[in-house]
Amino acid sequence: MSGSVGVGIIGAGVISDTYLSNLTAFPDVEVLIVADLDPERARSRAEQYGVPAWGTADDVLAHPDVQLVVNLTVPAVHVEVSSAAIDAGKHVWTEKPLGLDRESTAQLLRDAEAAGLRIGSAPDTLLGPGFQSAKRAILEGAIGEPLFAQASFQTQGPDLWHPGPQFLFARGAGPLLDMGPYYVSALVSLLGPVDRVAAVGTRPRRQRRIHTGPAAGDVFDVEVATTVQLIAAFEGGQQAQGQFSFDSALERAGVLEIHGTEGTLLLPDPNHFEGEIARIEPLGVLLDDDRPEQPRIAVPQEGVVVGRGLGVLDMVRAIAEERPHVATGELGHHVLDVLLSAEESVAGAGFVPVRSSLSGPVPAVPRDFDPFARTL
Template sequence: MTGPLGVAIVGCGNISHQYLGNLASFPGVRVVACADLDRARAEEVAARYGVPTAAAPEEAISHPDVELVINLTVPSAHAEVALAAVLAGRHVYNEKPFTVDRESGAELVEAAASAGVLLGSAPDTFLGAGLQTAARLVAEGAIGTPLTALTLFQSPGPESWHPSPEFFFQPGAGPLFDMGPYYLTALVTLFGPAERVAAVGRRARDERVIGSGPRAGTRFPAVVPTHTTALLEFAAGQAATMIFSFDSPLRRAGFIEITGTEATMRVPDPNTFGGEVRLRRTGDEEWVPAPTTGTEAGRGLGVLDMAQAIREGRAHRATGELGLHVLDTMIAVAESAERAEFVKIASTCPVPAPLPEGWDPAEIRFG
């Protein structure tokens, strides 16, 4: 087939606006349907972005012009919606997390392979200029042999600003599962797959208090660890120390440092598509910025790369295997913290190839 790839958005919550705003600027894709269990919401979002069809999820999946389904439903529905799309012969791109458990994730990967369709997963921030530049520098030997990484995400917790923060403190969430996909995806694209992990988890208090909105002052239970420290060992030999916390008065987000035999590299926030890469070589007294090249077009880059892969018959980069490996690693971190022992990570994934120099979403057209 030629021409823009037809896509459907399934799940018209807040994140859909980021996707729809960006996808409208990519000539390689065309959003032909918006779907949601709340049809009125689907109609509202479709009208806002000029999408011709508003539908129920099953109607969007079966729409004759839809080749790829962008699954933006709540995490607990990711596997069900994605599997329905795969069985209908549609390619699928899931928001993070890939699914909520290893079993459904593995079933989905196997089903896509059997159906001959591509499966993708957020986050796709590693396709942005910041992390692409970092990956090229590592591959070129700018820091020597990569040895270790340190990542930090620390905050007092989302209840201070979010009007309905309870879900952040329930199973499948917490700082590990909420922010872990960004940091782990960045490290896997730089180091390759993880192999084993040791971790500890803590919960500063059993109750939290909503700090803003009409329910300010309301208490609610926190049932998952709100601070996790993990030590990861990668298959290629590197090690990483990672902290995810909702218990810190000191806010530190987007902190990633990669240490090699010749230099240390400070990597941009993995929850963004741009940012500055800085190097500090042995003997340097200051950080030295590295020229950053690539696109900062935002969420949807993984979808566009998938569209190009579909049209060209090649592999894409934000794969389901990568999403499943990151999910498997997060679950292993949680298991290690609970068991107080190292946990092996059974899954693996291919390391995404770098984007071509000059890859520009505004220039990608098919036919």
Template sequence: MTAGPVGVALVGAGVISGQYLRNLTSFPDVRVLAVADLDAGRAAAVAREHGVPVSGTLADVLALPEVELVVNLTVPAAHAAVALESLRAGKHVYGEKPFAMNPAEGAAILAEAAARGLRTGGAPDTFLGAGLQSALHALRSGLIGEPVAVTAATQSLGPESWHPNPEFFYQPGGGPLFDLGPYYLTALVSLLGPVARVAASTRRARVERVVGSGPKAGATFPVDVPTHVNALLDFPGTATAAATFSFDSPVNRRMIEIIGTEGALSLPDPNTFEGPLLARGAHDTDWRELPVSGTTTSRGIGVLDLARSLRAGTPHRASGELAYHVLDLMTAIAEAGERGEFQAITSTTTAPEPLPDGWDPHAATLA
């Protein structure tokens, strides 16, 4: 078995790449060897900024034998193509969300990886942060009894006010369901297990939006996906959930509340890695804050867990199977909104085990 840090190439040098590179280059158990992008100049600039030795095209970085794991940060429409090309080059793949544009693409990625004995993983990895890991421990301890119901919501006016190139948020593979839904759905599946069926109602408030910042400020672009989604989810043998995903709300909300037979939990924003985590008993009149413990390092800890698990020969937590199940849920929610009826979920996954106590992303564990 190969020893030492895992060699990583990052593909896609857009806005999110900075967060990944700041973290990945600080983890001693991975070595970031290359950055690739369709824009060679952008790839070179990002590589220089973060001290990465090689930049170039996807083919360039896949040709490096030291690269074992590709971190795929391309736009959603390119996720499957880049993942499949990387797997065919013999590389493990961890991708940004969503896992693919549709379940057929996602299934092709999983099948290719299985045929080649390679691993796949996918964002979000926020469920590995201190806040949601502490929520998992609270649930497993029986603090609120058996889960009964969940209310979840992410509401805003959308990303076009701050993102200089927001068009892809409103194309297939985007919208509030596919952009923010992965954080909420991954958190819920990691806490409660896989979903058996879903129903939904969807709306599109406007057919055009306006870029609010950057060189294209004032330009209009079309909206091709629903921008307000209300979903119902059934977790077999446990809770039901009502979830709202909206880019149409002047009220900003980011919340998950789990009601149990003995109390309730209020979880932190699942797009973050920290607290607060709140609880109340069945007869309490107010919330109390619970201590949280674990890592608060941001995006990239799922990549690191994959790398460490690869060396140890153990399952990694932000797995392709988990990301595929979430993709299947989002697709089924969209279909339920169109058809006006429950959709059965045929995929499944295993809720990931908690990170071990003392898991430290900045400690060298791979000799």
């Protein structure tokens, strides 16, 4: 094998398609095996992308050349699958959320550290040129000191497009834990750790229906709130409000605004790897009847646009270069902690202090980051 790092994928469902498309194109990564509970699903994904082997999760863990496991299973088994990979001596990249609770995810991080292994956690949209160009603009002072933020995600719900949407309405998901990680990871990467949150939430429909795929027409139970509104206070003194809904007729997702002492930055959708970035300048002194349009000043997006898999690529390079990776397990754990605190607040706990913090700022990606360079 060349200098590329051997990767095994566990979970060959919907999102494995885009992961495989990108991971098989990166020279620094070699996908060696795909696994799923459903062997046919694993085989067909492996064949689709020319991956030489397929099988069960145990086959991935036993593969001698797999150094990093990519966990694309459903949230209910994230910790179980990631822990088994750590026990087998493999680094782990996991889809979000890191797990369902604080304790087992904290134990997972401790076990990985004790074994000298790394955990990386989605979302890796954080590494995309859209978010990173916005982050760079803020670090370079484009809006002065960040003061407060707004985040909003509202859709009709993923039951309309996902062929197996039950897990998206179960513990570990709902709009808060399924979509919240994109928005909260972006905010924590920009503003630092969250100190406390409060939230309200509702579950207007107790049951929903599958609309696509072989199970279309089936009805399933909704376990979690499907509309949540939260407010958060950051350790650095900034504040944010966020709205997450699977109940809105008006589809409007990807709203992320950071307001600073000298301007506002409109960020790309944090669930996307690219997008428009715009800066708004204050109007200054105005007369009451004089309210001109505020121009959106474009902030250029720099960097190569790819997609999911960037977090895995950053991890394998970071391991080789002995530097920290960007989307760490620690970040994933803190984001989960924030979202679980919001859930507890929804359940009646009022303002919930967030227990975890971060050991340092979330690093920015270098301007010259090239996914398609061979660096290893």
